[in-house]
Amino acid sequence: MRPRHVQPVSLAAALGGLDAALPTITVDGAPVRDSPVGSLQLTGVAVDSRAAAPGDLYIAVPGAQRHGAEFTAQAVAGGAVAVLTDAEGAALVGAGPAASALPVLVAERPRLLVGPLSAAVFASQPADAARPVLFGVTGTNGKTTTTYFINALLRALGRTTGLIGTIEILAGAEAIPSTLTTPESPQVHSLLALMRERGLGAAAMEVSSHALEYGRVDGVVFDVAGFTNLTQDHLDLHGDMESYFAVKASLFGAGRSRVGVVTVDDEWGARMAAAATGPVVTLRTDPDAPAGASADWTVEAIEPAGLGHRFTLRGPGGTALALSTGLPGTFNVSNAALAAVMVLASGVDPEDLQRAAAAHDPFTVQVPGRMQLISDAPTGIVDFAHNPDALVRTLAAVRRPDPGSRVIIVFGATGQRDETKRPIMGAAAARLADVVIVTDDDPHDEDEEQIRRGVLAGAREAVRAENLACEVLEVFPRAEAIEAAVAMAGERDTVLVAGRGHEVWQEIKGVNHALDDRVELAASLTRHGFSVRTPVAIES
Known part of the structure; x- marks a missing residue:
């Protein structure tokens, strides 16, 4: 490194x-x-x-x-x-x-x-020498996918790229497993120096609230910083949403980034744009955003296209870009649009971007553990959704139009993290799925039963209070929960395993146990006679 x-x-x-x-x-x-x-x-x-x-x-x-x-x-x-x-x-x-x-x-x-x-x-970012153009993405959900989209688009434009994020660190073609969303500050700066030494043209980095709070990106200046969204998460660290917002907003200061691209689909986004002390470009990706919400760039004409969507990205001077993403969910339209506008904000010509997008389809790049499709019949999906907003968006995205098809979700909550989101997630799952199987995520040093109890309470209360038809089950350990979901699934159903995404270890009482949701789901599907997509991309 x-x-x-x-x-x-x-x-x-x-x-x-x-x-x-x-x-x-x-x-x-x-x-x-x-x-x-x-x-x-x-x-x-x-x-x-x-x-x-x-x-x-x-x-x-x-x-x-x-x-x-x-x-x-x-x-x-x-x-x-x-x-x-x-x-x-x-x-x-x-x-x-x-x-x-x-x-x-x-x-x-x-x-x-x-x-x-x-x-x-x-000497990670010298002013008097060539260095990679640096993109930083912050927000509650979508950081990983957006950085992968940025890199895919830059490669389509002929750039050599680097990546620093949750899943992996890339310095050109060399991959380094990642243990933190953003590494410690010395590693960040040494990586940037390594990328400069190798002559990389650009790099994209996930910038978590933990990284900002703990100074992991101190001394780093981003050429373009992007904001996805802000929803409840990490309140065990920040205490409340206002403090969480303030930490994220610090990325858009004049000393942190040269230009910011802020998604303004809701009040948090509008506040983020207003709080920035440096230049800001605004982006609206939600057609149902509050009336009167204006932005420099807007997403229009969203249409289904296979598993994903086609859309138009309209900007200043009548610019209109025809783009698409093959990944499910309109939230991936938002991620793709943010990636595109961030690259445009770095100085890329819109016509060049349009040609690259049309020729290489960069927004269909597979992101490990992010809406990763394991099988088609039933639809088997592994996703990282681990907070209420992400869970709602993901469940809405995986619902098939086939009459009689069901959504079966397997998920839990991480131990020693924000306890208040557990019942909220349980209730959200009960409202949007037909079968909810509550299991263990990463308990860490917290009692597994206590964690499950919090999620189950929210799900069962929603079923009772709202007269929902959803079936709520408790199955553990996690591999058995995945097996139970597949056992009850038919070819028209969807099995969603949420919360851990690309992770390959489950931490219980200080011990790491090998557990990859994608491997477990593929194995269960095979045991029950279903076909699995190959290859199932797994990181070691």
Whole structure:
């Protein structure tokens, strides 16, 4: 994940380019600029002691349970040449096995320095050199698909591309498995430097609210930032929707992005566009958006086309682009339109984009675990929908028009996350599916039965209060729930397995168990005599 060649940077030079508002760094109580330590040569930055490499500055920050300074000896063993930490961390280093092994720099809030120092050391976005055009996508739902659409469109335009996201990291043709929606700041900057070294023309990155909250994209400037939507999720971190909104809105500041493209289908989108402090292009993708809602670009004339849709993207000066996506759901029309407008906002000519879209069909690229079709009869689909809005949109998209066909959904809720969305998701499933099978997602350290109970309560209350005909079942573990769904399915039915998408491990009480919804669904379908699409794309 690092470039092959990094030009060493002195500590003094790296610090010299930082914003004066950032915390002051001292060594032995004196400013670094007055110390010989300033001549120390750096070739990398690490916040994970296990990832420290020769020439690194190890930045030891407080964690949820342990302080990073406790692992300084491991960073030194990896080749770190200095440690930057807070006063508490400095005391831990002084009392530990790494005492006197390397210079200890101290700052009040070292976390704020990780991104800017990583940018300086890795020279990830130099102003005086060619570098990839960087696209960042934020929002509750649609980030992954939109970044895949952006990359597919750019490739259709002849660009070499990179990707940083939930499913994988791509540096040209090389794929690197991803563990976070957005990696830690040193990895982000080293990846951007690697992409620049390889001569990539562009890169797309998912920017989660966690990444913004925890500073994982500090020091990164996006050429184009895009906003999909905002619905209830991650309130265990942010507390309420207003705080969640404020974190997302920070991406559209003048120092974070050069231009923003904001989907304004609802009040949150309109507020996002209004809150931006940098240039903004607006996009309306919902024909039923509030009356009077205006936008620079609008989606019109949406028509079914196979599993997906054709549509017109209309913009300034009478521009009209005929586009399509082969992925199910009108939400994928929104994702495709946002990808198109973001690429246009980067300076691509509309006529070039139209030719590329017509020739290569970039918005039909398969996105692993996102509306991934496993079988046709019954329709077997695996999707990542793991919050109320995504679940509603996905269930609406998979309903077949055939008389007598049913929707059977298998899903649960993640443990140690926002508990308030569990009954909401249960109720949504009961309203839109014929059979709801509640099972386990990733319980983490929370009791599985308690999690299921919250989802079941919402589903059963909706059935009772609204006199719904939906059948609600509780089946666990998850593989057995998928088997139960397939066992009751007919060829005209749809089996939707939601919540985990591309994930291949299920975490229970600190132990990862191999579990891939796509593998389980394909195996169950085969056991019951149904045909499965081949190949079923699986990531290792």
